[in-house]
Amino acid sequence: MSQTPQDFSSLEERITSDYPSLSRRLQQTARFLLDNPQEVAFATVAQLAQQAGVTPSTLIRFSNSFGFSGFSEMQQLFRARLFDELPNYNERIHAVRTATGETPDSTQLLWEFADANQEALSQLPNRINSQHLERALDIFEKARAIHIMGARRSFVVASYMSYALHHIEKPAFLVNGLGGMYSEQVKAIDHEDALLVVSFAPYAQESRNVAEEAHRRGIPLVVITDSNLSPLVPLADVALLVHEAEVKSFRGLTASLCLTQTLAIALGMRQDKALDRQRSSDDAGNA
Amino acid sequence: MSQTPQDFSSLEERITSDYPSLSRRLQQTARFLLDNPQEVAFATVAQLAQQAGVTPSTLIRFSNSFGFSGFSEMQQLFRARLFDELPNYNERIHAVRTATGETPDSTQLLWEFADANQEALSQLPNRINSQHLERALDIFEKARAIHIMGARRSFVVASYMSYALHHIEKPAFLVNGLGGMYSEQVKAIDHEDALLVVSFAPYAQESRNVAEEAHRRGIPLVVITDSNLSPLVPLADVALLVHEAEVKSFRGLTASLCLTQTLAIALGMRQDKALDRQRSSDDAGNA
DNA sequence: TTCAAAATGGAATCTAAATTCCATATTCGA
DNA sequence: TCGAATATGGAATTTAGATTCCATTTTGAA
Numbered sequence: 001m002s003q004t005p006q007d008f009s010s011l012e013e014r015i016t017s018d019y020p021s022l023s024r025r026l027q028q029t030a031r032f033l034l035d036n037p038q039e040v041a042f043a044t045v046a047q048l049a050q051q052a053g054v055t056p057s058t059l060i061r062f063s064n065s066f067g068f069s070g071f072s073e074m075q076q077l078f079r080a081r082l083f084d085e086l087p088n089y090n091e092r093i094h095a096v097r098t099a100t101g102e103t104p105d106s107t108q109l110l111w112e113f114a115d116a117n118q119e120a121l122s123q124l125p126n127r128i129n130s131q132h133l134e135r136a137l138d139i140f141e142k143a144r145a146i147h148i149m150g151a152r153r154s155f156v157v158a159s160y161m162s163y164a165l166h167h168i169e170k171p172a173f174l175v176n177g178l179g180g181m182y183s184e185q186v187k188a189i190d191h192e193d194a195l196l197v198v199s200f201a202p203y204a205q206e207s208r209n210v211a212e213e214a215h216r217r218g219i220p221l222v223v224i225t226d227s228n229l230s231p232l233v234p235l236a237d238v239a240l241l242v243h244e245a246e247v248k249s250f251r252g253l254t255a256s257l258c259l260t261q262t263l264a265i266a267l268g269m270r271q272d273k274a275l276d277r278q279r280s281s282d283d284a285g286n287a
Numbered sequence: 288m289s290q291t292p293q294d295f296s297s298l299e300e301r302i303t304s305d306y307p308s309l310s311r312r313l314q315q316t317a318r319f320l321l322d323n324p325q326e327v328a329f330a331t332v333a334q335l336a337q338q339a340g341v342t343p344s345t346l347i348r349f350s351n352s353f354g355f356s357g358f359s360e361m362q363q364l365f366r367a368r369l370f371d372e373l374p375n376y377n378e379r380i381h382a383v384r385t386a387t388g389e390t391p392d393s394t395q396l397l398w399e400f401a402d403a404n405q406e407a408l409s410q411l412p413n414r415i416n417s418q419h420l421e422r423a424l425d426i427f428e429k430a431r432a433i434h435i436m437g438a439r440r441s442f443v444v445a446s447y448m449s450y451a452l453h454h455i456e457k458p459a460f461l462v463n464g465l466g467g468m469y470s471e472q473v474k475a476i477d478h479e480d481a482l483l484v485v486s487f488a489p490y491a492q493e494s495r496n497v498a499e500e501a502h503r504r505g506i507p508l509v510v511i512t513d514s515n516l517s518p519l520v521p522l523a524d525v526a527l528l529v530h531e532a533e534v535k536s537f538r539g540l541t542a543s544l545c546l547t548q549t550l551a552i553a554l555g556m557r558q559d560k561a562l563d564r565q566r567s568s569d570d571a572g573n574a
Numbered sequence: 575t576t577c578a579a580a581a582t583g584g585a586a587t588c589t590a591a592a593t594t595c596c597a598t599a600t601t602c603g604a
Numbered sequence: 605t606c607g608a609a610t611a612t613g614g615a616a617t618t619t620a621g622a623t624t625c626c627a628t629t630t631t632g633a634a
Contacts, residue, residue, distance in 0.1 A: 023581060024630095042328075042366050044621060055583050060623060070623065079329050082369055106424055106553035107417045113549050114408045117541065121401045121408070123325065130394040137393055156447040160540065163440055167537070178465075228303045228321060243322055248552055250454070253447065254404065254541040262400050265535055266393035310601095310611060331591060342613050347593060357593065359620095 004067030008037070008081040011074070014066060022065075029054055029062045041078040045071050109247075116245035117254040124255045127243060133266075136238045139220045140267050141274075143194035145171035147185075150198035151206045157198045157224065157256045164264030168271065175210060182206055186213045194220040198256070199232050200244075211235045224256060291354030295324070295368035298361070301353060309352075316341055316349045320365075328365040332358050396534075403532035404541040411542045414530060420553075423525045426507045427554050428561075430481035432458035434472075437485035438493045444485045444511065444543045451548060455555030462497060469493055473500045481507040485543065486519050487531075498522045511543060 005011035015030050022030060032052035033040055040048060049056045063074040140146055146165055150158030158174060165172035175185045175195075189195060195214045199207040208231055214221050215235040223236040226243065233239045242259055245252040292298035302317050309317060319339035320327055327335060336343045350361040427433055433452055437445030445461060452459035462472045462482075476482060482501045486494040495518055501508050502522040510523040513530065520526045529546055532539040 025582065045623090046621070056622075057583065057624085058581095061581090072622070082329075106420050106549065107412065107415075109553050109556075110415060110420065110546070110549045111412045113545050113552075114411050117545050118405045118408045121405045121541070124401050125394070125398045128394075128397060133393050133397065153450055156443055156450060156544075159446055160443040163443065164537075226322075227318060228299070229306050229318060247548075248556075250451075250548065250552055252548055253544055254408070257443075257540055257544060258400050258404050259397070261534075261537065261539055262393065262397045265400075265537055266396050269396075269535075312612065332593090333591070343592075344594085344613065345611095348611085359592070 005077065008077045011066070011077050018066075025054055025058050026062050026065065028052065029058055033062075037078055037081060040075060041082055112247050113245075113252065116247045117252050120243060120245040120252065120255045121258055123243065124258060128240060128259065132238050132240055133263075136222045136240060136263065137266055137270060139194050139222055139237060140170070140196075140263070141270050143220065144190065144192040145173060146194050146196060147173045147175050147189050148196045148198070149175035149182075149207060149210050151177070151204035153251070153253065154198040154200055154204070154207065154224075154256075156253055157260055158196075160257055161196060161198075161260045161264065164261060165267075168264055168268030170264075170267060170271070177206060182210055183213065186210050186217075189214065189217075189219055191217075191219060194222065196222045196224070197232060197236075198224045199230065200226045200251070201230070203231055208232065224259065292364065295364045298353070298364050305353075312341055312345050313349050313352065315339065316345055320349075324365055324368065327362065328369045399534050400532075400539070403534045404539050407530060407532035407539060407542045408545055410530065411545060415527060415546065419525050419527055420550075423509045423527060423550065424553055424557060426481050426509055426524060427457070427483075427550070428557050430507065431477065431479040432460060433481050433483060434460045434462050434476050435483045435485070436462035436469075436494060436497050438464070438491035440538070440540065441485040441487055441491070441494065441511075441543075443540055444547055445483075447544055448483060448485075448547045448551065451551030452554075455551055455558065457551075457554060457558065464493060469497055470500065473497050476501065476504075476506055478504070478506060481509065483509045483511070484519060484523075485511045486517065487513045487538070488517070490518055495519065511546065 005014050012034065015034060019027060019030055029052055032048070032054075036051070039051065043051075045056045045059050049059050052059070059071050063069075063071045066074065068074040146161075148158045148161050148165075150156070155176075162172050162174040173185075175182065177185070186195075195210075197207055197211045197214075199211075203225075211221060211223065211232050212235060221236045222238045222240070223230070223232040224240045224242060225232050227233075227241065228239075230239075240259060242255045244255050292301050299321065302321060306314060306317055316339055319335075319341075323338070326338065330338075332343045332346050336346050339346070346358050350356075350358045353361065355361040433448075435445045435448045435452075437443070442463075449459050449461040460472075462469065464472070473482075482497075484494055484498045484501075486498075490512075498508060498510065498519050499522060508523045509525045509527070510517070510519040511527045511529060512519050513528065514520075515526075515528065517526075527546060529542045531542050
């Protein structure tokens with residue numbers, strides 16, 4: 001006696017292996033489901049039944065025969081699949097919580113944070129627009145030096161970017177406002193440089209000011225922020241949006257850090273390529 | 288009078304441009320919808336309303352105000368988006384990889400980083416020893432103030448800890464070596480305080496010096512590092528070990544950040560509990 | 575060929591979700 | 605500070621969809 005499948009891939013397997021023993025209509029249903037998993041995730045029983053050429057009852061029976069309480073239950077697996085194979089976040093948290101008793105102790109909390117951050121990371125690449133990413137890199141590559149600004153929470157991201165850029169030997173300066181000299185630091189930015197501003201709700205005033213100043217001066221501006229509604233978006237040449245995990249009303253930074261890491265390394269790879277090209281054209285010239 | 292949006296991106300645009308003229312609740316709704324398009328595609332009005340912190344009516348009103356006959360009609364756009372944008376995580380990675388040939392472009396890289404960091408996060412809670420975590424929290428809770436030190440890459444983690452502690456209103460000082468004054472800053476640490484040193488291979492000399500100084504003076508020392516073989520471990524009262532992801536020989540920081548987040552919030556929860564206890568015993572005294 | 579068992583379709587029912595409506599609260603201008 | 609206009613929450617209602625049930629059909633063994 002086999003278990004009811006808990007995720008899409010085991011369901012898929014089960015259907016495939018049981019297929020020969022199914023009745024004509026159920027086979028027809030099976031074929032349809034495996035061929036159109038996307039459709040199944042969204043549509044209603046009636047719609048699917050029609051498309052599959054069976055009756056709604058057949059779909060229900062099919063679900064029941066695989067151990068589900070009804071079609072809806074089975075449909076959840078088709079939906080979860082679209083969420084990058086991740087089952088429902090809340091259910092998992094809940095599972096951990098009940099397993100460890102009522103009071104969430106620090107280890108419990110660690111699980112929750114790790115989980116929430118994983119979730120954020122899994123969605124990050126889907127949410128980042130490839131064109132935007134490329135354009136940000138174009139700007140950085142052209143820039144003689146990159147200036148980076150982030151206040152409060154965003155400072156962490158800014159300092160990481162600064163570190164990573166040093167690592168790939170791209171000139172980088174952290175606009176840190178030491179001695180209250182934000183605006184002086186912005187004034188020192190050359191027109192051949194670029195500026196990266198990182199800012200999340202509630203959007204520190206210092207960051208807005210710096211972004212505005214750079215915008216006014218026509219300095220190429222890339223921003224990393226959390227929403228299209230951020231006041232920095234209208235000022236930016238390119239805006240990269242990240243969505244961070246939140247646990248106990250405290251937001252993480254993993255997605256932003258991961259994006260930052262990517263920006264720096266991608267930039268490093270571009271630089272290497274450019275250097276290679278330069279070398280080989282030099283060789284050609286010498287030959 | 289503008290048209291009802293027919294696809295997700297025009298809806299997104301419309302929401303963004305109309306945002307300022309919306310009421311408080313509708314703005315809240317707008318933010319939620321734009322931040323969680325995936326969720327919106329699947330969940331029911333009631334679930335979404337709860338997550339967004341509004342009532343179901345608000346979601347309907349929101350949909351109506353953008354010209355839809357109801358929420359369901361608007362939801363179709365969120366679904367359509369998933370339908371053509373997201374085949375499947377693995378398929379996606381593969382598609383990106385083959386489409387771009389051998390050289391991984393920036394988007395490909397983003398997938399790799401996100402994936403690697405997810406992996407690191409998934410192992411983090413298992414690798415962290417619960418007792419160690421608790422002991423670190425004990426030390427922090429007892430401390431009047433927490434001093435934090437991290438150089439280079441670890442500086443990012445240190446500054447995040449500093450931010451997070453301010454957030455929970457625990458006195459925190461970043462030992463930043465401004466003006467080359469590391470040792471002066473360590474000398475200023477009181478015996479009732481605690482020190483957190485973050486250091487990863489190749490273990491910056493400054494961090495070792497600071498840790499040694501604190502150890503000599505008998506100041507409670509917690510370290511976050513990457514191996515039991517780290518020179519900081521013998522000096523520490525508690526050592527927390529994290530294992531970071533590595534892509535293109537570049538290490539991430541997500542696991543350390545996640546641990547840091549946990550430390551801060553767990554500490555915050557302890558403080559709250561202590562405060563509650565204090566209050567209720569005060570009440571008892573008054574009665 | 576017949577009959578019992580299994581499968582099927584579709585109407586009837588039941589459930590859950592979407593929507594409407596209205597009383598209350600909030601905002602904003604006078 | 606008041607009152608009108610607008611916004612909001614939540615209960616009541618409606619609607620759509622899932623599920624069940626049963627009469628009919630098909631299958632396959634004797």
